[in-house]
Amino acid sequence: MTTLPLHDPAADARPPAEPRRLSRRPRGGDAVFAQSFRAVGASVLVITGGIGLFLAYQSVPTLRHYGLHFLTTRDWNPEADKVGIAAVLVGTIEVALVAMVISFPLALATALYITEYAAPRLRATLVAAVDLMAAVPSIVYGLWGFFLIQPHAAGFALFLQRNLGWFPLFHVGADPHAAVPDMSRYTASAFIGGVTVSMMVMPMACSVMRQVFSETPQGEKEGALALGATRWGMIRTVVLPFGKGGIIGGTMLGLGRALGETIAVLLIISPEFVIKGRILEIGSETVAALIAGQFGEATGIQLSALLTAGLVLFCITLLVNTLAAVVVNRSRSGAQTA
Helix, strand or coil, rough: CCCCCCCCCHHHHHCCCCCCCCCCCCCCHHHHHHHHHHHHHHHHHHHHHHHHHHHHHHHHHHHHHCCCHHCCCEEEHHCCCCEHHHHHHHHHHHHHHHHHHHHHHHHHHHHHHHHHHHCCCHHHHHHHHHHHHCCCCHHHHHHHHHHHHHHHHHHHHHHHHHHCCCCHHCCCCCCCCCCCCHHHHCCCEHHHHHHHHHHHHHHHHHHHHHHCCCCHHHHHHHHHHHHCCHHHHHHHCCCCCCCHHHHHHHHHHHHHHHHHHCCHHHCCCCCCCCCCCCCCCCCCHHHHHHHHHHHHHCHHHHHHHHHHHHHHHHHHHHHHHHHHHHHHHCCCCCCCCC
16 A cells, blocks of 8 residues: 655744754863863963063163164173173174084984884883983083083094195184193184083984974885885985974074073183184174173173063064974875875
8 A cells, every 4th residue: 555745834943954063162171171171372472472572671771872883792791881792793604503403313213213113112211311311400401411422522623624625614823733732722613512502402303303203104105015115215205305394493492492591601712702704713792691790790781681671582582483383384294194
């Protein structure tokens, strides 16, 4: 027997059904969690902005008194009313560049070994060791560089001058071929300070690179190996292109740390307010070391000048770290593949 559906006139009178709207607003514990972390994030921005505003306000007397000549004057002689940070800016860049030249290949090689070559048990140990290096206080690195690295680095600096002294960067105002070389000319230099800072920068850069390399899609790695690539070929064609943003970002984050390092540089470098561009020769100065060394005795316009130097360093470091974060966020790292 065939049955026909009955027509319900009341169904035609009812309005058409509409999809239910789902609320995206967090409730209960999710709301507490979201609001708490929103407050923490906002507090970081407020604190950073407050530091910048404080330094800018304290820099007004210096900028009124010296103007932009504060950035181009090399001398730091408050008694003679000659104060500027041109020399210390150059010294800061020299120390940071030496540190990055040494730390970049070490960080990259360590990150690649941990993610691609190390056994699982060894990998966990190496990750913990690298993280532990980042937790060592600056004063420990400074003492290590002063008592252990400096004697050996001075001998290496002499070797560099003997073989590469024709290059202005490695020239020292002393005779490297003397029967008894004056080793005091090769100590307390920007080179030795950079070597010490490089060991402090390497864990930070390595950690960022390792995290990015570990997110490389496994399918792409296995595909490269299946096509006959060696492990190094797979790393060169898959891992390194995928982690390019992490490499750049980690390096720039390390550069920001190197620019602001204080205690280790203060213990090693002999203060000298001269722009000479010879990293192997004794004497240099950085902005952070200048502030740490003279802040306790500074008063009046000299104190304002130190805070102005801090403002310049704050802006440079903030710019470098911001660029690093942008590069990491815009990289392909973490992208999903089919």
